Amino acid sequence: MLVNIKGVRKYYPVEKGLFAREPGYVKAVDGVDLVIPRGETLGLVGESGCGKSTLGRLILRLEEPDGGEIQFEGRDIFGLREDELRKLRREIQIIFQDPYSSLNPRRKVESIIGEPFAIHGLASGTEREEKVIRLMKVVGLRAEQRHLYPHQFSGGQRQRIGIARALALQPKLVIADEPVSSLDVSIQAQIVNLLLDLQEEFGLTYLFISHDLNLIEYVSDWVAVMYLGKIVEWAKQDVIYDHPTHPYSEALFAANPSLDPLSKSKRLLLEGDIPSPINPPSGCRFHTRCPLRIDRCSQEEPALTERPNGSRVACHVR
Amino acid sequence: MSSALLEIKGLKTFFFTRKGVVKAVDGVDLSIDEGDTLGLVGESGCGKSMTALSIMRLVPEPVGRIVEGEILFDGKDLANATEAEMRKIRGNRISMVFQEPMTSLNPVFKVGDQIAEAIQLHQEVSPKEAWGRSIEMLHLVGIPSPETRVNEYPHQMSGGMRQRVMIAMALSCRPKLMIADEPTTALDVTIQAQILDLINRLKERVGSSILLITHNLAVVAEVAQYVGVMYAGHIVEYGNVLRIFKNPRHPYTVGLFRSIPQKRRRTKKDRLQAISGLVPELLGLPAGCKFHDRCSEVSPRCREEGPPLLEVEPGHQVRCWLYG
Numbered sequence: 001m002l003v004n005i006k007g008v009r010k011y012y013p014v015e016k017g018l019f020a021r022e023p024g025y026v027k028a029v030d031g032v033d034l035v036i037p038r039g040e041t042l043g044l045v046g047e048s049g050c051g052k053s054t055l056g057r058l059i060l061r062l063e064e065p066d067g068g069e070i071q072f073e074g075r076d077i078f079g080l081r082e083d084e085l086r087k088l089r090r091e092i093q094i095i096f097q098d099p100y101s102s103l104n105p106r107r108k109v110e111s112i113i114g115e116p117f118a119i120h121g122l123a124s125g126t127e128r129e130e131k132v133i134r135l136m137k138v139v140g141l142r143a144e145q146r147h148l149y150p151h152q153f154s155g156g157q158r159q160r161i162g163i164a165r166a167l168a169l170q171p172k173l174v175i176a177d178e179p180v181s182s183l184d185v186s187i188q189a190q191i192v193n194l195l196l197d198l199q200e201e202f203g204l205t206y207l208f209i210s211h212d213l214n215l216i217e218y219v220s221d222w223v224a225v226m227y228l229g230k231i232v233e234w235a236k237q238d239v240i241y242d243h244p245t246h247p248y249s250e251a252l253f254a255a256n257p258s259l260d261p262l263s264k265s266k267r268l269l270l271e272g273d274i275p276s277p278i279n280p281p282s283g284c285r286f287h288t289r290c291p292l293r294i295d296r297c298s299q300e301e302p303a304l305t306e307r308p309n310g311s312r313v314a315c316h317v318r
Numbered sequence: 319m320s321s322a323l324l325e326i327k328g329l330k331t332f333f334f335t336r337k338g339v340v341k342a343v344d345g346v347d348l349s350i351d352e353g354d355t356l357g358l359v360g361e362s363g364c365g366k367s368m369t370a371l372s373i374m375r376l377v378p379e380p381v382g383r384i385v386e387g388e389i390l391f392d393g394k395d396l397a398n399a400t401e402a403e404m405r406k407i408r409g410n411r412i413s414m415v416f417q418e419p420m421t422s423l424n425p426v427f428k429v430g431d432q433i434a435e436a437i438q439l440h441q442e443v444s445p446k447e448a449w450g451r452s453i454e455m456l457h458l459v460g461i462p463s464p465e466t467r468v469n470e471y472p473h474q475m476s477g478g479m480r481q482r483v484m485i486a487m488a489l490s491c492r493p494k495l496m497i498a499d500e501p502t503t504a505l506d507v508t509i510q511a512q513i514l515d516l517i518n519r520l521k522e523r524v525g526s527s528i529l530l531i532t533h534n535l536a537v538v539a540e541v542a543q544y545v546g547v548m549y550a551g552h553i554v555e556y557g558n559v560l561r562i563f564k565n566p567r568h569p570y571t572v573g574l575f576r577s578i579p580q581k582r583r584r585t586k587k588d589r590l591q592a593i594s595g596l597v598p599e600l601l602g603l604p605a606g607c608k609f610h611d612r613c614s615e616v617s618p619r620c621r622e623e624g625p626p627l628l629e630v631e632p633g634h635q636v637r638c639w640l641y642g
Contacts, residue, residue, distance in 0.1 A: 048506055184597050185535075185574055186361060186612075214579045215579050218590070252508060254511075256507055257510070261559045261563050269515060270512070
């Protein structure tokens with residue numbers, strides 16, 4: 001296992017006003033267990049506010065956890081020394097959703113892609129330039145484009161620049177946080193293909209975060225479904241898509257609009273909205289919207305347990 | 319054809335910028351019959367939103383302008399309507415729902431007041447009646463305990479609830495046509511399913527026709543009976559949803575369907591069939607067919623001459639020389 005996440009928690013305090021005795025907390029990630037096998041892709045799905053991006057930031061060590069640990073190649077990333085942390089920063093990289101705001105508009109492409117080499121003191125001068133050119137070719141950009149600024153590129157090309165920067169230091173794990181959501185449909189496919197090519201060529205491990213269920217099915221070996229800070233189900237991609245066990249996974253997949261105009265109307269519509277993560281429901285967090293709820297669900301939190309088909313599910317009923 | 323509620327003929331909406339003339343809508347023909355839903359799909363800059371704004375006569379003038387064409391709504395040409403005439407139509411006989419409900423609702427007024435305002439603007443009713451109608455409309459769009467929520471401000475509601483309020487407002491005067499521009503794009507999947515279901519049910523209750531604008535083909539499959547695929551200011555394929563989703567003909571439509579992941583990969587070598595090239599910039603469009611530089615079926619004729627919309631089967635038109 002490249003990454004082993006054990007009971008990791010991240011709470012953000014919220015101001016409750018002048019006379020509040022107890023501060024509230026947004027329980028963005030609340031006891032998550034997950035592993036990511038080396039060379040494979042874990043797809044992480046869930047709706048806005050479920051904590052999927054926070055989990056990505058924890059793995060990058062951009063956030064300090066309030067509990068639990070995350071092991072990368074067997075070592076807890078939160079207990080690393082300064083020099084070990086520097087090395088970790090090279091091995092885990094991120095591709096962001098918005099290629100417009102994640103590239104410095106005042107720097108040329110060669111400087112953006114070459115910056116990781118400069119920061120880590122790994123290459124300079126013509127050696128750095130050669131590496132930048134090689135990376136640009138890998139992601140499908142032309143060498144002469146290195147003298148241009150980000151605004152001179154389209155959205156898809158900018159995402160290629162972001163990917164080249166992420167790959168510069170030969171990372172082992174790449175966290176792709178909604179990497180194609182801001183792109184047009186015809187361009188999305190180009191970037192998805194590029195990410196798949198790069199995984200094959202460099203043996204990358206991906207944590208692929210997206211709300212696009214079709215895309216996650218296409219790229220993932222494993223899929224984890226998050227709801228309000230918790231993993232509710234986690235399984236092999238084909239198992240979870242063919243037979244989702246948790247009622248939330250089932251409803252989520254059923255809500256995904258189909259390209260077949262004749263297949264509508266057999267869906268199970270979830271009632272209500274996603275509750276606030278500040279005061280999440282007691283017991284199973286999904287019980288307020290769950291069509292199968294029983295008394296126990298509002299009282300006792302279900303644990304993630306392994307099922308006969310190999311999936312891990314947190315549900316009292318199923 | 320006399321039953322068409324909206325019929326657009328040869329609509330051209332251009333923007334006159336310092337860099338040149340941007341042909342945002344470049345000769346669009348379409349029609350919507352009473353009670354039907356037409357989905358207009360395409361990528362950014364294809365002109366789908368500008369078509370909608372042209373119908374509402376909300377094109378930002380004087381930079382943008384309808385330069386040619388007719389927009390026949392219930393027999394009247396909106397392209398030549400005066401501002402006073404349009405004010406009676408907007409929100410009353412044609413209403414619009416936008417992508418972002420937070421920015422289209424006024425944050426300092428109660429949602430009930432905002433719906434009541436729309437009703438009072440167009441109909442002779444007392445404030446009390448209008449308020450009662452607001453509650454009725456909130457109930458209709460499935461907002462729980464509408465009597466209390468009518469007093470809430472937009473920020474007290476979730477994104478899905480706000481979009482329901484927008485739909486309630488849009489339907490409050492029982493419009494003949496509702497234009498929905500990316501109505502579910504900002505919403506989560508389970509909430510999107512609720513809103514699409516709501517749109518489908520309300521259409522039958524209120525009897526409005528719908529022009530749905532989206533980049534998402536699956537959303538079209540869920541709610542529309544007819545679809546127009548737009549590319550660089552043109553409709554490139556037009557017809558019945560069942561036909562086109564089963565058997566798309568224009569190379570661009572075919573490419574769009576292929577670039578959406580629909581099946582899982584059988585092997586690690588499987589890839590999506592992407593459309594090559596970039597989404598076009600309207601200032602540097604190629605001559606001939608606007609899609610020819612990205613098309614896998616391009617022939618010499620495509621580079622010189624733009625094809626007209628050709629009928630490939632009854633009610634199914636394609637703008638491509640493959641069929642001419």
